Amino acid sequence: MQTEKMILADLVSENLKNLIxxxxxxxxxxxxxxxxIHNGKAISEMTDISSGLKEKLLLDYHDTAIxxxxxxxxxxxxxxxxxxxxxxxxIEGVLxxxxxxxxxxxxxxxxxxxxxxxxxxxxxxLIRNLSSGEILSEITTVNRLIGGNITKxxxxxxxxxGSGEPLDNYDNVIGFLKLLSDKNGINISPRNVSLSTCGLVxxxxxxxxxxxxxxxxxxxxxxxxxxxRKIMPVANAYTISEIIKALDNYFDKTGxxxxxxxxxxxxxxxxxxxxxxxxxxxxxxxxxINLIRLNSVKEKNLLGTTDKKANEFxxxxxxxxxxxxxxxxxxxDIDGACGQLRRRYIEGDNAD
Numbered sequence: 054m055q056t057e058k059m060i061l062a063d064l065v066s067e068n069l070k071n072l073i074x075x076x077x078x079x080x081x082x083x084x085x086x087x088x089x090i091h092n093g094k095a096i097s098e099m100t101d102i103s104s105g106l107k108e109k110l111l112l113d114y115h116d117t118a119i120x121x122x123x124x125x126x127x128x129x130x131x132x133x134x135x136x137x138x139x140x141x142x143x144i145e146g147v148l149x150x151x152x153x154x155x156x157x158x159x160x161x162x163x164x165x166x167x168x169x170x171x172x173x174x175x176x177x178x179l180i181r182n183l184s185s186g187e188i189l190s191e192i193t194t195v196n197r198l199i200g201g202n203i204t205k206x207x208x209x210x211x212x213x214x215g216s217g218e219p220l221d222n223y224d225n226v227i228g229f230l231k232l233l234s235d236k237n238g239i240n241i242s243p244r245n246v247s248l249s250t251c252g253l254v255x256x257x258x259x260x261x262x263x264x265x266x267x268x269x270x271x272x273x274x275x276x277x278x279x280x281x282r283k284i285m286p287v288a289n290a291y292t293i294s295e296i297i298k299a300l301d302n303y304f305d306k307t308g309x310x311x312x313x314x315x316x317x318x319x320x321x322x323x324x325x326x327x328x329x330x331x332x333x334x335x336x337x338x339x340x341x342i343n344l345i346r347l348n349s350v351k352e353k354n355l356l357g358t359t360d361k362k363a364n365e366f367x368x369x370x371x372x373x374x375x376x377x378x379x380x381x382x383x384x385x386d387i388d389g390a391c392g393q394l395r396r397r398y399i400e401g402d403n404a405d
């Protein structure tokens with residue numbers, strides 16, 4: 054009985070070297086293959102290794118971890134990709150252009166089990182975790198698509214804010230971060246990575262201790278436990294007070310200030326009462342608040358705050374002495390919110 058094929062991109066340099074030696078090949082081939090993987094190439098596309106070695110690899114490993122099956126381009130230049138995995142599952146990624154470079158938002162799970170009311174990713178529940186190499190392949194595939202390679206990267210920043218809760222896939226995400234920052238590969242520093250969590254407190258402490266100083270972002274969305282529980286089921290497990298202690302610990306261990314994501318939901322969390330409570334919780338803390346005008350999710354019957362109200366809310370927070378940014382809208386004309394394109398695809402809308 055043939056064993057299920059594996060994903061070559063999962064292998065760190067040392068494991069790849071051991072594999073190549075097992076195949077009876079010279080160890081330097083491992084470095085060539087590693088660079089090819091990080092350049093976004095499939096096994097069948099690798100031109101600097103023999104056809105015999107490629108045949109051996111293809112017996113045990115998938116030719117590539119993912120492929121792009123659909124691309125949508127927004128009027129603002131944002132691009133959204135639908136990736137197909139080797140098992141037929143689909144995930145999403147979003148490429149955003151900023152003054153400082155290109156940021157790719159990637160998924161860490163197929164679906165999500167966190168159940169947040171404003172997110173389409175969770176509508177079908179969690180299907181499975183992505184492996185380290187699958188997460189990496191989202192980046193290497195898009196980097197290659199837009200003309201980049203490991204010596205001249207086009208992707209400068211990575212955001213773990215696509216489908217899935219990164220800390221719910223902790224081991225694979227840590228493995229991914231190590232692959233991503235390998236100096237022989239695409240070599241993107243953890244300092245150029247933002248990891249968004251809904252507040253899995255024990256894993257936040259683990260992350261603080263692992264020595265990979267990513268920019269930790271909390272999906273907060275309400276300063277009140279009772280209100281937060283209504284839109285984020287995870288709030289039933291961890292209070293805001295517990296989460297803040299974990300955030301402060303992260304700053305103490307890494308020296309990295311943390312960020313708060315706050316999706317403005319009309320009539321729910323954009324009130325003066327919410328602004329005042331945010332100031333009580335975070336004034337003087339080493340943090341920055343990113344306000345997001347919600348991309349409305351029709352399945353959840355939630356509407357984003359108006360531009361006028363969003364600006365008023367930002368000014369109120371600023372007057373309280375908080376560091377705040379109102380994130381500019383990107384990709385809302387191409388199903389920019391997490392999980393929307395994937396859901397349309399699953400429901401049968403596969404038209405280009």
